[in-house]
Amino acid sequence: MDASWEEFGWERLGNGIGRRRLPVWDATVTLVAGADSVLLHDTGSSLREGAEVRAQAQALLGRRVTHIALSHPHFDHVLGTAAFAGAEVYGAVGTAELLGRGGADGLRADAVRHGMDERDATAAADALVAPRHQVSGEWTLDLGGGLQVLLANVGPGHTGHDLAVLVPGSPVVVLCGDLVEESGEPQAGRDAVPSHWPAALDRLLELGGEDALYVPGHGAVVDAAFVRDQRDRLAARFGVS
Numbered sequence: 001m002d003a004s005w006e007e008f009g010w011e012r013l014g015n016g017i018g019r020r021r022l023p024v025w026d027a028t029v030t031l032v033a034g035a036d037s038v039l040l041h042d043t044g045s046s047l048r049e050g051a052e053v054r055a056q057a058q059a060l061l062g063r064r065v066t067h068i069a070l071s072h073p074h075f076d077h078v079l080g081t082a083a084f085a086g087a088e089v090y091g092a093v094g095t096a097e098l099l100g101r102g103g104a105d106g107l108r109a110d111a112v113r114h115g116m117d118e119r120d121a122t123a124a125a126d127a128l129v130a131p132r133h134q135v136s137g138e139w140t141l142d143l144g145g146g147l148q149v150l151l152a153n154v155g156p157g158h159t160g161h162d163l164a165v166l167v168p169g170s171p172v173v174v175l176c177g178d179l180v181e182e183s184g185e186p187q188a189g190r191d192a193v194p195s196h197w198p199a200a201l202d203r204l205l206e207l208g209g210e211d212a213l214y215v216p217g218h219g220a221v222v223d224a225a226f227v228r229d230q231r232d233r234l235a236a237r238f239g240v241s
Contacts, residue, residue: 004059004060005018005060008020008056008059008060010031010056010060011221013030013173013213013215013221014167014169014170014171014173015169016032016033016034016061016147017030017031017032017033017167017169017173018030018031018060019031019041019215019221020053020056021218021219022044022045022049022053022076024045024115025045025076025114025218026183026218026219027042027044027045027076027077027217027218028041028042028215028216028217028218028219029041029042029043029044029053030042030165030175030215031057031060031061031065032143032147032149032165032167033061033063033143034142034143034144034145034147035143035144035145035146035147036142036143036144036145037066037067037141037142037143037144038057038061038063038064038065038066038067038143039065039066039067039068039069039141039143039149039165040053040057040065040067040068040069040084040087041068041069041071041165041175041177042069042070042071042077042078042177042217043068043070043077043078043079043080043081043083043084044076044077044079044080045075045076045077045079045080045111045116045124046079046080046111046116046120046121046123046124047079047080047082047083047120047123047124047127048080048120049079049080050079050080050081050082050083050084050124051080051083053080053083054083054084064084064086064087065084065087066086066087066088067087067088067089067090067141067143068081068084068087068088068089068090069090069091069151069163069165069175070089070090070091070095070131070163071162071163071164071175071176071177071178071217072092072095072155072158072159072161072162072163072177072178072217073091073095073098073099073103073107073159073161074107074110074159074178075107075108075110075111075114075116075121075124076111076114077177077178077217078099078107078128079107079111079121079124079125079128080124081128081129082124082127082128082129088132088133089129089130089131089132089133090131090132090133090134090135090139090141090151090163091130091131091133091134091135091161091163092134092135092136092153092155092161092162092163093134093135093136093153093161094134094160094161095130095131095134095161095163096130096131096132096134097130098161099128099129099130099131100130103128104125104126104128105125107121107124107125107128108121108122108124108125111124111125135151135152135153135163136153137152137153138150138151138152138153139151147167147168148168149165149166149167149168150165150166150168150207151163151164151165152164152165152166152203152207154179154200154203154204154207155179155193155196155200156193156196156197156200157179157192157193157196157197157199157200157201158177158178158179158186158187158188158192158197158200158217159178159189159191159192159193160191160193162177162178162179162200163177164176164177164179164203164204164207166207166208171211171212171213172208172209172211172212172213173212173213173215174204174207174208174212174213174214174215175215176204176214176215176216176217176227177216177217178216178217178218179197179200179201179204179217180201180204180214180216180217180222180226180227180230181216181217181218181219181230182216182218182219182220182221182222182226183216183218183219183220184218184219186230186234188238194234194237194238194240195238195240197234197238197240198231198232198234198235198238198240198241201227201228201230201231201234202231204227205224205227205228205231208224209224210224211224212224214226214227
């Protein structure tokens with residue numbers, strides 16, 4: 001199952017788990033395959049990207065994506081969701097309201113402001129899928145074959161609605177979304193909650209431990225020391241202990 005990850009431009013992280021850094025905005029998507037079900041973490045910035053990820057998941061795993069976890073409600077992470085018909089979609093509590101009609105308009109405007117073709121942004125926003133399942137604390141998903149992944153609402157931080165995923169194994173893999181960024185300084189927009197961001201990273205480290213792989217929303221996979229250093233720099237940047 002894992003032999004072809006690299007052929008499709010994906011990075012294999014463990015048995016049945018791989019991630020891809022999408023072009024343009026360098027946003028990460030990650031596939032986690034159990035014996036029965038397949039989880040996708042984030043869906044790309046457009047229907048076109050979502051459809052490409054869907055096709056690659058089918059080619060890599062021989063199965064369709066059954067579950068989607070959205071790390072946070074920003075355009076480059078959620079606008080591909082409608083490409084995955086029938087998938088069960090999860091987000092941090094409050095995300096569904098943000099991805100309603102008014103939120104879709106805001107995401108479209110944000111995507112266009114960042115350089116997306118207006119027709120692509122409009123098509124994705126018009127088809128936007130909000131999470132059916134909202135995670136207020138922790139939620140365990142059984143993907144089959146003994147693989148249970150943990151969805152954890154660890155925010156607020158980068159936004160008011162940050163959802164991380166813990167994938168057990170050797171090594172443990174933590175999908176961080178934009179709570180962690182490696183390819184640039186963490187971005188704190190109008191919806192960021194800087195006063196709680198360091199605590200959210202403390203929670204990620206508590207979940208994953210010292211030996212885990214931490215997958216950022218943008219950039220290369222990092223270790224616990226990187227996350228801890230970023231936590232300390234964010235605390236200094238925002239004047240938080």
